[in-house]
Amino acid sequence: MTFREYLKRAWPLYVMIVPGVIFVLLFRYYPMYGIVIAFQDYSLAKGFLNSPWVGWENFERLFSFAEFGRFLGNTVLIAVAKIVADQIGAVILALLLNEARVILFRRAIQTLVYLPHFLSWIVLGGILLDILAPYGILNQAIVNLGGERQLFLGSNSWFRGTVILSGFWKNVGFSTIVYLAALTAINPTLHEAAAIDGAGRFRRIWHITLPGIRPTIVLLAALSLGDVLQAGFEQILTLYSPAVYRTGDIIDTYVYRHGIVSAQYSLAGAVGLFKSFIGFFLIVSSYYLADRYAGYRIL
């Protein structure tokens, strides 16, 4: 088939992807031009073209904050813990749901666990503040069981755990959906054959289900590496207080407090670019790893 023949046959397909390409170019690539403000002392009235250039000054400021090490550490720690908890939890939850026999039960649980995903952190934060208060329901339960009241949101020993667990609660249901979809793609004849060979439930999960969704697990884990600096701005902003700055302050909350002093578009731009750069680097390397160990590649 010559190229001409190919074009004659396939041109409608190319026409069909044109709107998508235009969309991506217009809304994903064109705005990247705004990255220039990270290297400017940006003023709205002067615009992109006339704001004075300041080189790396915004980045130098970001790296020279006295608390830089502390908030970067908190960010990475919380984000990584969240990614790990989210991935593992989602796989386990998907397997459990997949094994449930009663469809209605499965659907009900699935709906319940992903319901929190649709509530904003402002709402969930209010609920959590109530639940976790010194005389809230959780502490009352602890006291009734003979324990001591804990400041889940106010003490440095609890705060990260509270953030990670509440983030897990909100997000795990949604992450589960992709795994459930992947599970349906596993050929049921494999299960039937294994069952005839005498494999029990756990054997089948181990030898059939898990290998079946391995590419999905690796892919999602790889992609989520790009989020390693996304510790959850809204969540922490809703839950934290000065008492837990030591363990809970992340890049975004710190810059947010900084930005309140004056409109610091350029600093915020620099922070965004810094986070994207780290994320990009991690995604590229994880893509390489995914290709190498899971045989996953785009092209």
Place this chain on the structure above:
Amino acid sequence: MKKRFPFDTSDLKPSRRDFMRLGGTSLAAAMMMRYGTLPLLAQGMGDIPAELHPGSPNNPRGWTTTLPPIPDGMPVDPPVTITGSRRGPWEFADGDDIENSNFTRLNAAVTGIIWKLAFSWTDNEEEVLQKYNLAIAGDDLPDFMETVPLQIYAELLENDLLEDITDVYDAVAHPVWLKDAWNFGNGVAWQYAEVNGRKMGLPHTEQAAQNDKLLWIRQDWLDAVGMSLPTTVDELYAVAKAFVEADLGHGPEGSTIGIAAANNLVTWYSSLDPIFGAWGVMPGYWTPDESGDLQYNSVLPEIKEVLGVLRQWYAEGIFAQDYFTLRPPQTAFGQIGANTCGITMSPAFAALFGLPDSVTNDPSARWTWGDIPAGPTGIKKKAWSNHVVDSVFCFRKGFEHVDLVLKQIGWWAELLQNPENRYHGFEGTDYYWRNDDGEVDSMGANLDLASGYDGNKHIWGPPGTNGSALTEPRFETNWIKHRREVWANIPEAERDAYMDAFLGSDELSVMWDDANVFAVDRWELDGIRNHFTTFPTRTMELALASLNSLEAETFVNIITGQVSLDDFDSFVADWKSGGGDAITGEVNEWWHGQM
């Protein structure tokens, strides 16, 4: 930065509550006959059609609103169209909208100005910035810009996009309701709007003493422990301790809180500013020292003393264990309203915010209020609430009709703020006439105009702005005094429905009135004022976030006992070396340049 009161304060005014109480007013048929046929009075405003008038002269026991004299040269002919931005939300009945309502129709008849809406916002934190940023970036500024936030204002000034209105203002501004009103307190109103002696916009001012604290305390709990209203910090501590030990609260056993406190020590509700004030200092504020230099209060030795006191109180259970995670409304509803706490240092409006919930949840709850407590050396001070909001009403550079807008604003300021005008909004828009007995009722949450100004969101200019902008800072107390001194002397039988709506209030509303008048009387005497009132300095932009984080973290950790009290000294050293000294220098450079 000053903490803004985050709610629409129209919720806090007496009007709706007062109106809702109006259920049982009855009236003789004779009265109806007598007032039912009042002629339409135009009050010397022959050229303003009667149907455009506010007031309800044609109803039984109705009243007439007096319109101020029409400004010179108005209404302009042909009419002038002016564009302006607005802060929402708003709600109109029956086909009216922001550009065509009772307000704009009356305004057009009086002034000849036709207003066109350029853009609007309802979220006053972020959306307002986006909208103004868009207008700047798009080079499409409206003629008149409502409540421009300070950072946008700075941007506009820097790029010479604002009209200098000094000369026009001197020539045409209303002598009483604009000039006198904004000169109140040595012209502090102009702190943002005036730049290098030139007026670059109009001030955004609110009610005086709006956030000035008083001591609110449960009288029935005082009786229960056999104590009286505390007047000193020591007595306050003793009472709080007694409340906690007697466990008078309604929560689980042992959960009674002595004194309500919130995440910020100096804040707008359940604040501890009077405790710091009792030692003559205010964290976060800049005040002059003996030599006349401004000093940053948070690093003074007195602060250490107060932190020591608060630390002891926290250890003894006077404050909630997690007080530092609570926002002020959570103390109002979760502690005061839930009756787990019987003491809060909050503004006069506490009588309408928090306390009503307390009484609803526990009908036996009796509240009382008193002055803030005095310190060990007899000092009695509190955070002075600035009635000047950090936003400005601006005019686009090159706009030709500044004089017309100023005249309009003066006319409305007089109409809305002079109690003698008996302005209560428009029937059918702001309130409705409920029945033949002359009962009036407000029309809903967004249309609460009953107390005279705060709901007048529907005309362009300071007294009409959503979010309680007005020009006369003592408006609220003038209005209370007018009611008490003039109306109360009118025999009950001769009162009209408007008077009925406001006289004979319930206990909490009366307390609110009393507390309000008291707070305004003490406003200038007891307030510690933050003297740093300009844009952040260069070093502040670089270092203030770090310094503020350090301060907040150190203070809360000292109070909760996580670190020792002496950590305060290392905080002071870190503050100074971390940019504090440089900031102090810059602040004083500005301060001395002022004088």
